[in-house]
Amino acid sequence: MTGWQHKQFLGTGEFTLEFGDYQVKITVPNDHVVASTGVLQNPSEVLTTTQRQRLEQARTAKKPVLIVTPAEAKAAEKGKPTGKKTWVFHAKNVRDFAFASSRKFIWDAQGHNVGGNSVLAMSFYPNEGNPLWERYSTQAIIHTLNVYSRYTFQYPYPIAISVNGPVGGMEYPMICFNGPRPLEDGTYSLRTKYALIGVVIHEVGHNYFPMVVNSDERQWTWLDEGINSFLQYLAEQEWEPNYPSRRGEPAGIVEYMLSPGHDPIMTNSESVVALGPNAYGKPATALNILRETILGRELFDFSFKEYARRWMFKRPMPADFFRTMEDASGTDLDWFWRGWFYTNEHVDLSLEKLTQYTIDTRNPEIEKPLSKKAKEEAPVTLSAQRNKPLRKRTDDYPELLDFYNKWDEFAPLPSEKKAFETYVKTLEEDEQKLLDPTMNFYAVELKNIGGVVMPVILSIEFGDGSKEEMRIPAEIWRRQSNTVTKLIPTRKEIRSITLDPHLETADADLSNNHWPRKPVKSKFQLFKEERDSKRNPMNESKADAAPPSSGNN
Amino acid sequence: MRRLLLPAIISAVFATAHQYHFAHLDANWNSRAKTLEVTVRLHADDLEQLLRQRAGRSVELDRDPQAEELACAYTLETVAFERTRLRCLGMQVARHSATLFLEAPAEAPPVRARFRSFSAHFADQINTVQLLTDNQRTGATVAFLAADQWKALPR
Incomplete structure (x- = not known):
């Protein structure tokens, strides 16, 4: 599409390549296990009979099967190689090739049917990775294949591998490398657990974007990282209730969108200053908002799938994504791409005034x-009150x-x-x-302070205690993008209105989202209140540590 | 790409990690209490690595009983407002961020600030300060690049 690639590799933009078929021979010490892009062509030459039997068993297993056990990996660590082995792999239609080789590897595998395609999900990790890796890695691979395939296309490769390596997370076709490990004592924190699950989902997810939908990360990081972070959010939310996703929820991107001089998403990879929020977090959030608030799940999911399907094994540019989402949904989204992808403005709609009119x-x-x-x-004036009894x-x-x-x-x-x-x-x-005397007309005056136009979502509470939600499309700003007035005819009296009641628009200032105005507590105030309300933690620790009473054995 | 100056921190290309170094601080002058209420948000990974470097041992923010004390000490070294003596009230740790809460008596909003968390360690560190009065933003956000020291706060 772009002819000869002139862009130098500077690091941030990672890589992009054309598709090809690979036949690779890897010669390693004969006590090593090799994990690689592609299908192993000579298992009888490099695997033991037991390992081959276990691998066959894994293809139909309901949970991961150990091909190399922790004890076998530990034994291999202590031994020495007695020669070399050559592992042969074949990979079709991939845009790169990667492998890992170690005598320390534990190896587990589980076959999985992804919409009719039999895929072998496998993890390779040293004993230092346990107990975290044996519990989560292969499970996370299969979960990723299930969720991503549902939103895009059937996973097209026969293999999906996660390897514990020295990088935080890095993706290649069919294989990826992920960093999180437990502490030396074998325990791990909550953050480490979710870091591993999240990174495996993310890196395996890269098989879809950009390994199959082959966008150019050297030019547009967001086109694979942003879309992948969005799907990662969807997959994480299907992992367990209240999964603490890093990216996707609108409130999480507010701080970045408020930061001065940050780059629009549509910026070349090498020129972006804060790549994480710019190319991962903000597009993931934008797509989540597009799905939940602008198009709705049904229309978005259809359009997004259509983009993924159309651009499989091709090289889309941002315009291809924008265009496909528009023509598949039948919706003009120019205003949305402009606000979220081409500017560095933020969302801050303000509920300025409410005026009541009657006919x-x-x-x-x-x-x-x-x-x-x-x-x-009408109030009686003080003089009038005092004058009343006068004769x-x-x-x-x-x-x-x-x-x-x-x-x-x-x-x-x-x-x-x-x-x-x-x-x-x-x-x-x-x-x-229309000459109905019981009708009230409320004029809600709204101001666009942040610059990005967004739908106006109002939660209206009436005098009788009932509530109504009003969702006004962003087109309300079409003729006047700074201030707009919405007329609400109702027989009831309005008691209060809340703008963006479900926090779905990344509104940066919630203090101007209420009529009448409500004080919004700062993070600092909430922290102090929470701290003051806590019991003395030192006393609690002592109570916990106290020996049980003599009656309890 | 991470640009690290600390030799103990391993540099790596993370396709999922935050390939940027950014911290934010809200400084709210409470006109009734006459206090400056400071909320500092730092990346948990960066802070963990830095505390490990300073303490010479592993420091997990959400599990180490000394993590708050160590984080407070570091934050008080790198965050300052002119003619103001901050004290650290504590820390909250989320999955990816650590928020430090600092406070100081203050008769008026601060005029100048210094925000150098991680600035000596990451060449691409960008720290931002937002001044508020009674929780309402006053003036534009001020950005501190790695080489910046004291800067005036617009009102």
């Missing part, structure tokens, strides 16, 4: 009593009272009634219906 029906039978009520409900001259001279002292100014006059009847005759039937 002037012009009907004296309705309007005059209303005026009377308003007058009666008046008209008390002594009632003859001073005339028509106007007895006249009810709020009683409809015949002329007024007649004028109204004449007026009604000039109206169409539909127009007459």
